[in-house]
Amino acid sequence: MPEINGCRICNSEELHLVLDYGMMPLVNNLNDGEEPETYPLKLVLCPDCGLVQITETVPPEKLFSEYYYFSSQSQTMLEHSKKLVKELSKNLDKYSLVIEIASNDGYLLQYYDVPVLGIEPASNVAEVAIKKAIPTLVEFFSVDLANELRSQGVLADVVHAHNVLAHVADLHGFVEGMKLILKPEGLIVIEVPYLRNLIDGCEFDTVYHEHLCYFSIRPLVKLFKLHGLEIVDLQTLKIHGGSLRLYVKHETDYGNFTERADEVKDKLRELLFRLKKEGKRIVAYGAAAKGNVLLKYCGIDSEIIDYVVDSTPAKQGKYMPGLGLRIYHPEKLKEVKPDYILILAWNFADEIMEKESWFGGGFIIPNPLRIC
Numbered sequence: 001m002p003e004i005n006g007c008r009i010c011n012s013e014e015l016h017l018v019l020d021y022g023m024m025p026l027v028n029n030l031n032d033g034e035e036p037e038t039y040p041l042k043l044v045l046c047p048d049c050g051l052v053q054i055t056e057t058v059p060p061e062k063l064f065s066e067y068y069y070f071s072s073q074s075q076t077m078l079e080h081s082k083k084l085v086k087e088l089s090k091n092l093d094k095y096s097l098v099i100e101i102a103s104n105d106g107y108l109l110q111y112y113d114v115p116v117l118g119i120e121p122a123s124n125v126a127e128v129a130i131k132k133a134i135p136t137l138v139e140f141f142s143v144d145l146a147n148e149l150r151s152q153g154v155l156a157d158v159v160h161a162h163n164v165l166a167h168v169a170d171l172h173g174f175v176e177g178m179k180l181i182l183k184p185e186g187l188i189v190i191e192v193p194y195l196r197n198l199i200d201g202c203e204f205d206t207v208y209h210e211h212l213c214y215f216s217i218r219p220l221v222k223l224f225k226l227h228g229l230e231i232v233d234l235q236t237l238k239i240h241g242g243s244l245r246l247y248v249k250h251e252t253d254y255g256n257f258t259e260r261a262d263e264v265k266d267k268l269r270e271l272l273f274r275l276k277k278e279g280k281r282i283v284a285y286g287a288a289a290k291g292n293v294l295l296k297y298c299g300i301d302s303e304i305i306d307y308v309v310d311s312t313p314a315k316q317g318k319y320m321p322g323l324g325l326r327i328y329h330p331e332k333l334k335e336v337k338p339d340y341i342l343i344l345a346w347n348f349a350d351e352i353m354e355k356e357s358w359f360g361g362g363f364i365i366p367n368p369l370r371i372c
Contacts, residue, residue: 003055007046008171008213009223015044018052019204026058027208030068043207043214051219052195057169058209060121060140064167067122071107080239081108088158088189089113099156099181101141102164106134117154119145142170146177155183162191163240166211175227179250188229188248192220197242206241215244224248265298267369272304272342280339282364284308285352287315287327291344294366295323305342309333333359340364340371 006013021041029036042055071077085108092098096114103109103118106129118136120126126138139145149155159178168174178188195216198206207214221231233247275282284291287310295301302324309330310316318327333341333356341356342364343349349365353372363372 009051010049012048018043049219052214064121067125071104082111085111096157098158100160105129106132109134143173143177146180150180157186159188166213190246194242194244264367282340283338284342284344286345288345
């Protein structure tokens with residue numbers, strides 16, 4: 001049985017023994033009474049990245065090709081899954097795709113009203129999902145499979161990986177595969193047993209050959225970062241004796257952020273300068289801090305904007321710093337009528353347009369740039 005030479009995340013060879021279980025059978029490989037095969041089971045800690053893991057790797061074909069754990073047998077799991085799907089579905093539509101890796105018997109995907117795809121290596125378990133009309137690939141997930149799906153245009157808005165990451169020998173390949181099938185704005189939802197609960201509750205009996213890794217937050221942050229992914233939110237859960245739920249996205253591309261900011265600036269300047277050249281009168285609404293930043297960064301001042309209105313009495317009569325723009329009560333709009341109102345407080349755009357519904361000109365919202 002292959003024994004790891006280094007940490008499964010950072011490759012450090014300095015692994016500290018936590019507990020030696022001796023020789024143990026594959027506890028989920030139920031049989032008809034014959035003497036089982038046994039394998040060493042040692043739990044170790046990587047002091048460099050913090051990952052707790054076992055040292056032996058049993059081939060996954062021995063563990064998962066036929067499996068006896070059916071998630072739908074647990075009412076707790078069903079309720080847990082239904083609640084999560086309800087929350088995530090708020091941001092999905094009929095064009096969305098949800099993929100679950102290690103989808104078991106369809107316990108979670110069955111609750112979605114959008115297209116889904118399950119990936120489940122245990123044929124006897126996958127068969128149950130297929131009978132429920134849940135599309136399921138009977139395969140182990142890998143980079144090769146991810147590349148194949150990607151080449152077919154199969155990209156997910158949501159990728160689920162619940163209670164599977166701990167079973168994976170090639171963590172880097174698995175995480176890279178998830179990244180490959182995730183849309184640019186997509187979300188990966190991962191649940192793993194939480195090491196802190198294992199330690200605090202002395203849950204030593206949750207360590208067996210299927211569970212190669214026992215996660216805390218620090219090693220997970222490192223693992224995802226190595227693949228251009230980042231944890232954007234996390235929750236602690238009571239399920240399975242204590243778990244972590246991680247929400248993971250593509251890492252923020254700051255270079256792309258710069259390009260998009262400049263694109264907003266160029267488009268807004270082009271529009272406002274063209275309108276001014278046509279003799280249109282333009283005013284701004286909302287003397288907000290973000291409005292000051294926007295105008296200053298875009299190089300727009302009193303040569304383009306006639307004045308600013310704001311409903312906050314304390315701001316009225318003052319000037320926006322560095323722009324030479326005086327702030328008035330919104331009633332000013334009726335006294336000196338503009339052709340266009342640039343909404344600087346864009347986070348309240350709907351409220352402002354409803355409040356000033358009498359206005360017959362155009363409302364300009366800067367990002368994304370549009371005229372309402």
